Amino acid sequence: MAILTTVGNGLYYSEKGEGTSIMFVHPPLLTSANFTYQVEELSRDFKVITFDIRGHGRSPYSEQTLTYQLIADDMVHLLNHLGIEKTYLCGYSTGGAIVLEFLLQHPNRALGGVIVSGMSEVRDSYNKRRISIAKFLTKTGGLPLLGLSVSWSNSDSISNFKKIYREALKGSRKNIEQYYHACLEYNCTNQLQTIDKPVLLVYGEKDKHFHPYARLLHEKLQDNELKFIDEKHRIPTKSTEELNQFIREFINAKQVKQNSLIKGKIRS
Template identity: 55%
Template sequence: MPMLDIDGANLYYTVKGNGIPIVFIHPPVLTSSNFKYQVEGLSRNFKVITFDIRGHGRSQYSDTPIIYSLIVKDIKRLLDHLNIQKAFICGYSTGGSIALEYLLNAPDRALGGIVISGMSEVKDRELKQKISLGISLANKKAVPLLALAISWGNSNKQELFNKMFNEALTGDAINIEQYYRYSLHYNCTNQLKNITLPVLLVYGEKDKPFHYYAELLHKNLPYNELQVINHVKHQIPTKSANDLNRLITHFIEMTMNEITQRY
């Protein structure tokens, strides 16, 4: 089981495939298993890198509070360990906020960004309530309940549910609560204009509350492409994996072609 020691905290990660690297970032409670279909599909053409955020899944509990700058630092350390200078940074849901944070603070270590069902801030009441509930349940050490609900909502097969659920169960309540809490108050909307790298935005047609965030990012990011996948809600990596993988492949190929032509 590949582990990276970062200042005494063991970070679990996986690498599959060769070629242009893509790093995937999961939301609270879930683990890197959320990207099972991206690992399987995209690794045929790319180097797919996943990891469990500190205090989640197989990664060790973190004495240092889970905030986005820490996760960005961990990603850079992981890339250093793998001898990778630049990668595409892909985040799902609140992981999308971390992808934006990475692009803002480490543009020299990125080729571009991919935001799946993500946001630059938490604005609407429904999302605030969902994240606040996650904070409350984590504070009450109710990780099994969170693991059950979120794994069930994001799985499309019994086998995948079992894997996601069992891994989510091992998460640390304190670190999960920290991740939720930071997500609730994070806001980089006013900084989006400073992201000069290309960003792919992917949202579900039926994920109505997140259409606001899709338009917010589409309006404020200087170089972005917005794609909406039909007949799917929020859980795109597992519920619409083929469409997502196709969009990611096309985006990376087009971006790299532009870079090649430029230089």
């Protein structure tokens, strides 16, 4: 665990494991603590990188307004700092849209993406309302209550809840509000067909409000696989084993394919 001082006022990050890298991206209010189980399990096979977005968790307040492009640029700075040329990216919920932004803006730094309960835009009234309420609560002093609700719903145990909630409350109210605002404004749907990196899409069978987003991404992305898990929205903490296995199989299959292509070129 360390602070990258060359990004804003500092960017808190951690890396664990060796080999092909995976960088995880969290949604507003939550932090890298939400990926504890991915770090623990996937670091046995890969280099797992997590970070707290500016003004979230242990990353200090950002004077620059948070946008998806700024967050994606910060991810590039972190890769440069770690000496990593290319990585897989995994985004949860609205963090999935940041993965899409990264694939659009920095395709040469990506091996592929994993989108868990994500979207390319917020187009339905249910999610618009939920995000708008979260933004309002953050702005008007309701962050502790919002943090309690979000942390509890993303926890599978009391100890996990305490960790996620404690980290969430460390964030900057203003930056968290900015992130929620960016979620409502962002839309890359019309650019999806230009993404040529492989993408794994993972959604909850019971997460009905996100099924249209799953179908949309599955239809428009050039190279993708769509998987469903018998869960609602909060897959990283509630269906850890299945998600981690999907990620492991996805990356391993892509590596085998890449190795075969390289061997074919050498022989020819």
